[in-house]
Amino acid sequence: MTVLEYVWAGVLAVIAGPAAFEIFGLGVPITVLMVFGGFVIGIVGGATPGLAGPFLMAVSLPILLSIFGFTPDALLPVLGFLVGVMKGATVGGAVPAILFNTPGTPDAMLTTFDGYPMAQKGQAGKALRTAHFASVSGDTFSDLVLFTCAPFLAIAVEAYLGFGEKAALILLSLAFVAAVVGASPMKGMIAAFFGLFVAAIATGEDSHPRLTFETDFLANGVPLITAVLGVLILGEVLFAFEQMWRDRRIERLKKVQQEGDQRLTWAERKRLFPFISVSALIGTGIGALPGIGSTLAATLGYATGDRMHKGPVKFGDGTPEGIAATEAANSSVSGANLIPVLSLGIPGNVGAVFLILAAESIGGFNPGPSVFRFTTSEVNPELVIAFGLFTAMMLANIMNWIIGGRIMAACGVMSRIPKQVLLPIVLLLTLTAIYVQETDFNAFYFAFAFAVLGYLMRKLKVPTLPFVIAFILAGNLETSIRQAFAVSGGDPWFLFKSPLSILFLLIAVGVIIFFSRPKKPAANKAIAAERDR
Amino acid sequence: MLDRKTEIWVALICLVASLLTAILWVPFDSETPPIYDFRRQTYIGDAMLPMVAALGIAVCALVHLLLSWRRQVTEADGPFDKLTAAFFLSLFAIIIAAFVVMYWAGPIALALFGPSGDEAVTYRQMRSTVPWKYVGFVSGGFILVFGITSLLEGAMHWKRALSSILAIVVLIVIFDVPFDTILLPPNGDF
Numbered sequence: 001m002t003v004l005e006y007v008w009a010g011v012l013a014v015i016a017g018p019a020a021f022e023i024f025g026l027g028v029p030i031t032v033l034m035v036f037g038g039f040v041i042g043i044v045g046g047a048t049p050g051l052a053g054p055f056l057m058a059v060s061l062p063i064l065l066s067i068f069g070f071t072p073d074a075l076l077p078v079l080g081f082l083v084g085v086m087k088g089a090t091v092g093g094a095v096p097a098i099l100f101n102t103p104g105t106p107d108a109m110l111t112t113f114d115g116y117p118m119a120q121k122g123q124a125g126k127a128l129r130t131a132h133f134a135s136v137s138g139d140t141f142s143d144l145v146l147f148t149c150a151p152f153l154a155i156a157v158e159a160y161l162g163f164g165e166k167a168a169l170i171l172l173s174l175a176f177v178a179a180v181v182g183a184s185p186m187k188g189m190i191a192a193f194f195g196l197f198v199a200a201i202a203t204g205e206d207s208h209p210r211l212t213f214e215t216d217f218l219a220n221g222v223p224l225i226t227a228v229l230g231v232l233i234l235g236e237v238l239f240a241f242e243q244m245w246r247d248r249r250i251e252r253l254k255k256v257q258q259e260g261d262q263r264l265t266w267a268e269r270k271r272l273f274p275f276i277s278v279s280a281l282i283g284t285g286i287g288a289l290p291g292i293g294s295t296l297a298a299t300l301g302y303a304t305g306d307r308m309h310k311g312p313v314k315f316g317d318g319t320p321e322g323i324a325a326t327e328a329a330n331s332s333v334s335g336a337n338l339i340p341v342l343s344l345g346i347p348g349n350v351g352a353v354f355l356i357l358a359a360e361s362i363g364g365f366n367p368g369p370s371v372f373r374f375t376t377s378e379v380n381p382e383l384v385i386a387f388g389l390f391t392a393m394m395l396a397n398i399m400n401w402i403i404g405g406r407i408m409a410a411c412g413v414m415s416r417i418p419k420q421v422l423l424p425i426v427l428l429l430t431l432t433a434i435y436v437q438e439t440d441f442n443a444f445y446f447a448f449a450f451a452v453l454g455y456l457m458r459k460l461k462v463p464t465l466p467f468v469i470a471f472i473l474a475g476n477l478e479t480s481i482r483q484a485f486a487v488s489g490g491d492p493w494f495l496f497k498s499p500l501s502i503l504f505l506l507i508a509v510g511v512i513i514f515f516s517r518p519k520k521p522a523a524n525k526a527i528a529a530e531r532d533r
Numbered sequence: 534m535l536d537r538k539t540e541i542w543v544a545l546i547c548l549v550a551s552l553l554t555a556i557l558w559v560p561f562d563s564e565t566p567p568i569y570d571f572r573r574q575t576y577i578g579d580a581m582l583p584m585v586a587a588l589g590i591a592v593c594a595l596v597h598l599l600l601s602w603r604r605q606v607t608e609a610d611g612p613f614d615k616l617t618a619a620f621f622l623s624l625f626a627i628i629i630a631a632f633v634v635m636y637w638a639g640p641i642a643l644a645l646f647g648p649s650g651d652e653a654v655t656y657r658q659m660r661s662t663v664p665w666k667y668v669g670f671v672s673g674g675f676i677l678v679f680g681i682t683s684l685l686e687g688a689m690h691w692k693r694a695l696s697s698i699l700a701i702v703v704l705i706v707i708f709d710v711p712f713d714t715i716l717l718p719p720n721g722d723f
Contacts, residue, residue, distance in 0.1 A: 063708070066715050183534050186597035190547055193589035196582060197554075204579035206564035211583055213562065238624075244685045245620050421693065424681040425700040428674050432704055432718065439721030441636060448628070459612045460543055461535055478582050490575030516600075 003374055010387020013076055014395065031076045031388070035395050038081035040407060042088020047411035049096050049419065051426065052105045053089030054350035057082050058229050059430055061354055062437030065361055072364040075385055079365075080392040082358055086351050087139060087396040090294075090331045091404055092411060094131035094323075099124055099412045107294035107330040110302045110322075117318030125262025125409070130320040131327045132405040133264060134272065138280040138328035140397045142335030145284050146342070147390050153343035154372035161369070163484035164494055168501035168508075170477045173346045174470055175508035177291030179515040182463035189512065191462050195470030196477070198222055203475065205482075223446055225357055226434050227471065230447045231464050232350060235454015237427050242455075244420050264320075272324040275305045279328035286329075287336025290348030291465060294333040301329025335393065341367050342386060345476065347469055356472060368476075537604045539611045544598035548591055555587035627680035635673020636719045642668045660720040667705065670717040674701045 001009070019027025041060075045051040064081060068074035093105030098115030111131060118127040161169065178188030202209040202221035212218040279301035286297040305325025306315040313319040338355070340346045345368030347353045359365045364381065371382045434443050457464050481495075488494035496502055534540065560566070565578030567585075640656040643665050648654055659665040679697040683689045709717050 067712065184597065186593045186600065187543075189593040190590050190597070193586045193593065197586035197590070200583040200586065204563075204582075206579045208564040210563040210579045211558070241624060241681065241685065242617065242620055246616065248685070248687060420682055420685040421696055424678040424685075424697075427681070428678050428700070429704060431677075432670075432708055435718040435721065436708060436715050439716055441632075441719055441722050444632065444718075460539070462543075474582065481581075482577050485575075485577050 001374075001376060001379055006374065006380075006383050007387050009379075009384045010389075011391045013384055013388040014080070014391040017076060018073065031080045031392060032395060034077040034081040035084040035392050036399060038084025038086075039088040039396050039399050039404075040084075042085035042090075043092035043095075043404065043407045044088075044411055044414060045085070046089030046092025047095040047104050047408070048414040048417060048422065049102045049104050051422070052093070053086050054354065055233050055426070056085045056089060057351060057354040058225075058233050059433045060085065061358055061361075062225060062433040064358070066436050068362075070362050072362070072381070074362050075359070075365050076388045076392065078358050078362060079355060079385075079389055080395075082351075082355055083389065083392050084396050084399075086334055087393070087400060088404075088407075090139060090334050091132060091135040091400060091408060093330075094135065094327055095128065095408050095411050096414070098127045098131060098323075104414075107298045107333075108327075109295065110298045110326040110330075113302070113316050113326075114318050114320070114322030117316075118320070118323070121318055123262065123318070126264055126320065127323055128408055129262070129264040129405060130268075130272065130323045132400075132408055133269060134276050134279070134324035134327040135331040136397065136400045136404060137276050138283055138330075138332035139334060139400065141280040142284040142287060142332035143390075143393050143397060144335075145288075146335045146338050146393075149288075150339050150342040151372045153339065154369045155374075157344060158369040158373070161500065162498065163480050163487055164498055165501045165504065167477060167480035167484050168495060168504035169344065170346065170473055170480065172504040172508040172511075173290050173340070173344070173348075174466065174473065174477075176289070176511050177348070177469055178463075178466040179511045180289075180291045181465050183461065185512050185515045187460075187462045188466045191457065191464065192466035192470040195467040196474045198227070198467075199471045199474030200478075217442065223438055223443060224472075225361070225437055226443050226446045227450050228353060228357065228468055229430060229434060230450025231454035231457070231468060232353075233430055234427070234447060234451030235458060235464065237423055237430070238451055238455040239458045240419070240423055244423070268320065272321060275308065275321050275325045276328040278304055278308065279325045280332040283329035283332030284336040287333035287348075288339045290340045290346055290469070294330040294349075297333045298326040298330035302326040342371065342389075344368060345473075347472060350465065350468070353468055353472060535612055537601055540601035540604070541598060544594045544601055547594035548598060551587045551590035551594060555584050555591065559583045559587060623684055624681065627684060628677065631673045631677035631680065633673075634676055635669045636722070637669070638672045639665055639669035639719070640723075655723075657723045660716070660723050666709075666717060666720055669719050670705070671698075671701055673718075674704070 014031045015029055017029045017031050020030040020033045038060075041056060042053060045056040046053060060081065061078075064078045065074075068077055089105060093103060093108035094111045094115065095104055097103045097108040097111040098119050101112050101116040103109045103112055115127045115131065118124065157166075157169075174192045175189070178192040179185040182188050199222070201211045202218055204210045209219055209221070282301050282304060283294070283297040286300065287294070302315070302322065302325050305321055309315055309319070309321050311319055311321060315322045333349075334351070337349045337352050340348045341352045341355060345356070345366065347356050356367055359367055365371070365385045366382065371380075371386050373380050373383065431444060431447065434447050435441075437443075454464055456462075457467065484494050485491075488497065491497070495505065535543075559580050563578065563580035563583070565576075565580060567578055567581040569576055569578050639660070643654070643656050643659055647659065647665070656665070675694075675697055678700055679689075679694050682693045682697065686693070705717070708715055
């Protein structure tokens with residue numbers, strides 16, 4: 001098949017796939033329905049402080065696997081739903097940020113700087129429209145960059161990198177994530193090595209499973225989704241419980257009368273283009289690097305927009321350019337985040353973690369360089385799935401353009417749910433989702449063990465993302481190293497044989513040393529908050 | 534970053550635990566060593582990954598220990614205090630109670646109120662039938678949600694009891710009603 005035939009096959013896999021039901025004799029493809037469902041749930045969840053895109057993806061994954069099973073037909077509906085959630089949550093987080101000065105998702109914190117003052121002046125409608133316009137523009141731009149860059153990068157990696165270089169690249173990615181996330185690269189490295197260690201339990205090539213203390217409890221290893229949900233979601237929930245218990249603050253939400261023209265005219269949109277464009281570039285560049293989150297992108301986008309801005313109302317006093325600068329940046333991270341996922345198989349953020357988990361659980365699609373093999377003599381099904389995924393992302397963008405703003409406007413009520421009511425329900429929901437997947441009460445013990453681990457890591461300011469990414473990549477890393485070692489004929493210096501692998505390893509060491517230097521006090525609290533998360 | 538004393542303790546604990554792991558646990562609980570020869574070929578064994586991981590933790594912990602030692606002493610509270618212990622004792626008491634009730638409420642309810650005598654049935658036979666399949670999930674889930682909400686608010690309100698029940702009903706509608714193959718907790722264990 002030619003390139004265009006593969007693209008068309010991917011498009012058809014989505015829009016002409018199995019139908020969920022029929023309306024007037026016209027089948028509604030299940031993948032399209034799942035993208036829509038995920039998108040709506042993503043906006044609603046993103047608009048609810050305490051829920052975020054990764055949490056919704058985490059909880060829905062076991063349910064989706066139970067519904068669709070583990071056949072290749074399940075791939076596009078499941079991935080489509082997760083992608084819809086990712087995009088919906090990206091735009092939904094701005095709603096409570098603007099209406100109630102409470103970011104729905106962490107990366108919407110800077111949207112409060114100008115969004116809430118605009119709402120206070122009676123311009124909440126305009127602020128929401130600005131946030132939606134900037135968000136969907138940035139998201140669409142970064143998706144287009146993903147569609148063009150990921151295949152080329154994957155082909156280059158597959159063509160030029162052998163086992164040793166691939167192993168070195170994984171080590172570089174782990175080192176990069178460990179170094180940039182959190183305030184201490186050493187703690188990040190400890191978290192990453194710990195993730196490798198936990199992943200080693202009961203895995204390996206020997207008949208006797210390693211590191212199990214000869215117990216049945218550990219003999220099947222650590223359940224992947226349970227461990228990730230435990231550390232990322234339940235750990236965060238325990239942390240939030242403690243904070244709420246200590247604070248016991250109840251917030252009263254004030255209503256402000258809306259006044260003036262709430263529409264966003266074309267002239268106003270034209271004025272926002274420079275800010276959206278620059279922020280989209282910043283967000284896409286940052287998103288392509290694993291480990292650096294949308295909050296930092298939003299911060300840099302906001303700071304850059306502030307320097308560009310010459311309008312009468314300053315950034316921070318309620319100007320649409322402030323909203324546009326931050327929302328375009330944080331939204332354009334989501335598409336670019338998938339560049340390392342699809343081209344290298346390396347999850348760079350929490351959302352990508354769940355996409356990879358879904359693909360690994362179902363099977364038939366291994367995100368990485370091998371996906372983009374444009375074989376002409378026989379069909380590469382993984383490539384069809386990849387283009388199907390791109391189609392699903394574009395569909396979600398189209399839905400966002402057409403109806404995203406309206407759904408956003410209706411979601412303000414979600415912010416009124418008190419966190420002390422919502423989070424215990426979140427806990428039960430997560431435990432139920434884990435049970436649905438594992439069907440074993442022992443899974444609860446694993447979940448809570450990892451919840452306590454996630455809590456301790458947050459309290460001790462040890463970043464959790466390097467742990468999770470290392471946990472997921474451990475299998476690939478060990479396989480690459482074993483293969484590289486075998487191919488080298490048992491050479492102990494196999495990792496240092498090729499100039500590329502030496503370069504990757506040197507960059508890894510350089511990154512750790514660079515980020516270990518004593519830092520100047522951050523002028524911007526947001527940058528400090530991102531580092532210390 | 535945390536205060537100097539806490540960072541030093543974190544580094545020390547990681548250093549000691551990882552060294553003990555690398556020297557004792559990994560070699561004794563892996564079938565093959567890090568590198569071994571078999572039929573004149575050299576292979577990487579199962580002990581390699583965990584040993585490298587443990588030694589990696591040890592090295593990073595040592596560097597972190599040295600960096601933290603050089604920091605200036607500051608007056609700051611550690612991350613844990615008596616309130617932490619008090620809170621988690623209460624929280625885990627609620628969670629344990631919820632799990633115990635969730636697991637046993639169904640079988641106990643069936644034994645007390647279910648068919649008896651010649652028509653006696655086991656919980657396994659009834660685990661997919663209404664109302665027995667919901668007894669454990671509803672009662673344990675209610676204790677979990679309402680208990681934790683009350684703990685966080687410091688008081689019990691009937692509105693929170695209602696919202697807890699409503700949330701559980703919604704979860705049943707999402708997870709159980711549409712699907713025949715999904716089992717709510719704890720039914721999969723019987």
